[in-house]
Amino acid sequence: MTTSEQLFEKAKTLIPGGVNSPVRAFRAVGGHPLFIKSAQGPYLYDEDGQQYIELINSWGPMILGHAFEPVEKAVRDAIQHSFSFGAPTRKEVEMAELIVDMVPSVEMVRMVNSGTEATMAAIRVARGFTSRDKIIKFEGCYHGHGDSFLIAAGSGAVTMGVPDSPGVTKATAADTLTAPYNDLASVEKLLDNNYNQVAAVILEPVVGNMGCVLPEPGFLEGIRTLCDKHGALLIFDEVMTGFRLAAGGAQERFGIRPDLTTMGKIIGGGMPVGAYGGRADIMSVVSPAGPVYQAGTLSGNPIAMSAGLAMLRYLNEHPEVYTQLEETGSKLAEGFRKGLVKAGLNYTINHIGSMFTLFMTERSVTNFAEAKTCDLPLFGRYFRAMLKRGVYLAPSQFESLFISTALTNELVEQIIQANEESLQEALAEA
Numbered sequence: 449m450t451t452s453e454q455l456f457e458k459a460k461t462l463i464p465g466g467v468n469s470p471v472r473a474f475r476a477v478g479g480h481p482l483f484i485k486s487a488q489g490p491y492l493y494d495e496d497g498q499q500y501i502e503l504i505n506s507w508g509p510m511i512l513g514h515a516f517e518p519v520e521k522a523v524r525d526a527i528q529h530s531f532s533f534g535a536p537t538r539k540e541v542e543m544a545e546l547i548v549d550m551v552p553s554v555e556m557v558r559m560v561n562s563g564t565e566a567t568m569a570a571i572r573v574a575r576g577f578t579s580r581d582k583i584i585k586f587e588g589c590y591h592g593h594g595d596s597f598l599i600a601a602g603s604g605a606v607t608m609g610v611p612d613s614p615g616v617t618k619a620t621a622a623d624t625l626t627a628p629y630n631d632l633a634s635v636e637k638l639l640d641n642n643y644n645q646v647a648a649v650i651l652e653p654v655v656g657n658m659g660c661v662l663p664e665p666g667f668l669e670g671i672r673t674l675c676d677k678h679g680a681l682l683i684f685d686e687v688m689t690g691f692r693l694a695a696g697g698a699q700e701r702f703g704i705r706p707d708l709t710t711m712g713k714i715i716g717g718g719m720p721v722g723a724y725g726g727r728a729d730i731m732s733v734v735s736p737a738g739p740v741y742q743a744g745t746l747s748g749n750p751i752a753m754s755a756g757l758a759m760l761r762y763l764n765e766h767p768e769v770y771t772q773l774e775e776t777g778s779k780l781a782e783g784f785r786k787g788l789v790k791a792g793l794n795y796t797i798n799h800i801g802s803m804f805t806l807f808m809t810e811r812s813v814t815n816f817a818e819a820k821t822c823d824l825p826l827f828g829r830y831f832r833a834m835l836k837r838g839v840y841l842a843p844s845q846f847e848s849l850f851i852s853t854a855l856t857n858e859l860v861e862q863i864i865q866a867n868e869e870s871l872q873e874a875l876a877e878a
């Protein structure tokens with residue numbers, strides 16, 4: 449047994465499923481998870497002494513590669529002054545100012561400790577502000593593990609949601625309506641059928657959580673118009689896309705102004721940080737300015753703020769980061785396409801900037817139902833073949849890959865070569 453296998457066996461007796469977040473257990477791809485010991489630049493190193501090229505980057509935060517010097521230095525400087533005060537600090541003001549400066553629609557912002565916390569707070573604020581109870585979300589969009597979001601579509605395309613996890617009550621599910629992504633007509637129908645009851649429409653402006661799925665032309669604009677017509681707030685969940693698709697996130701890239709925005713991942717530079725923000729009149733209902741309660745003992749933690757500030761400052765001051773990510777992303781996607789052709793496959797690649805997914809299906813993928821047509825056993829074999837060649841992909845078909853600036857042209861070529869071989873191997877094993 450490898451050290452990773454030994455650690456996993458022991459972990460399973462101590463931690464549910466052996467992991468602190470489900471996807472890490474590799475259940476969707478088979479095999480056992482690698483236990484990571486360290487990381488530097490584009491590489492991960494596991495407990496078994498193997499090196500892997502990173503295409504997850506902690507699900508986004510390590511957009512500048514691992515152990516990025518300015519972020520490390522900021523944290524080293526900060527830890528000399530104690531780890532937490534539970535009192536206001538200068539860094540929180542600087543952080544808020546920077547976020548307001550970078551993210552077009554954000555006028556005021558509140559820091560929290562995770563993306564999940566950010567989305568839970570954002571819908572409470574939307575409900576408090578509008579005095580309405582219901583929300584609309586989209587099938588396949590992930591907004592963290594808050595009860596209101598763990599909702600599956602009911603029968604039929606446009607219906608009331610049902611709990612998607614034991615422990616979520618039917619009453620909670622009844623307040624979450626679901627629609628297929630990229631389907632404006634469904635959203636319109638939900639808003640009409642629940643007239644004056646919908647507090648907010650929440651979505652990933654580019655989806656990362658059913659694999660990478662792009663909004664079709666007019667979709668985001670259409671949702672904005674429908675929200676305005678019905679007095680519902682538009683919430684962009686930019687936990688994944690924020691500071692990634694542009695310095696100002698997807699809203700900058702697509703030129704759409706949501707009312708509220710949730711942020712996470714990159715915003716903490718690898719530390720547990722989330723945030724929600726938006727229009728000043730809406731954010732002013734948050735306590736203690738207003739009546740909607742939301743709090744956090746460790747929110748705005750000085751070490752976490754130091755890491756996040758260093759990360760965001762660097763991104764804000766180096767627009768060439770995004771040019772580089774575009775180029776690297778395009779090269780990879782192009783190389784993967786060639787690999788598919790060589791393997792005689794007509795599968796779909798969705799790509800934007802530094803996010804992309806190779807879907808093992810010939811269907812175009814614009815929503816969750818289409819994503820689910822993928823050949824999942826083939827993906828599992830492909831994933832393991834890539835791992836064997838030292839490339840660490842997200843261990844599920846329904847995830848996006850995240851590129852960092854640490855990927856050199858030489859590494860891109862290595863990954864493209866590994867992709868070609870892995871596709872052939874996965875097919876031959878069928």
Ligand SMILES: *Cc1c(COP(=O)(O)O)cnc(C)c1O
Nearest residue numbers: 562563564590591592685687688
């Ligand atoms: C990761 C993610 C979340 C949840 O963030 P956590 O920090 O894992 O709680 C919410 N929304 C989106 C779009 C995400 O990608």
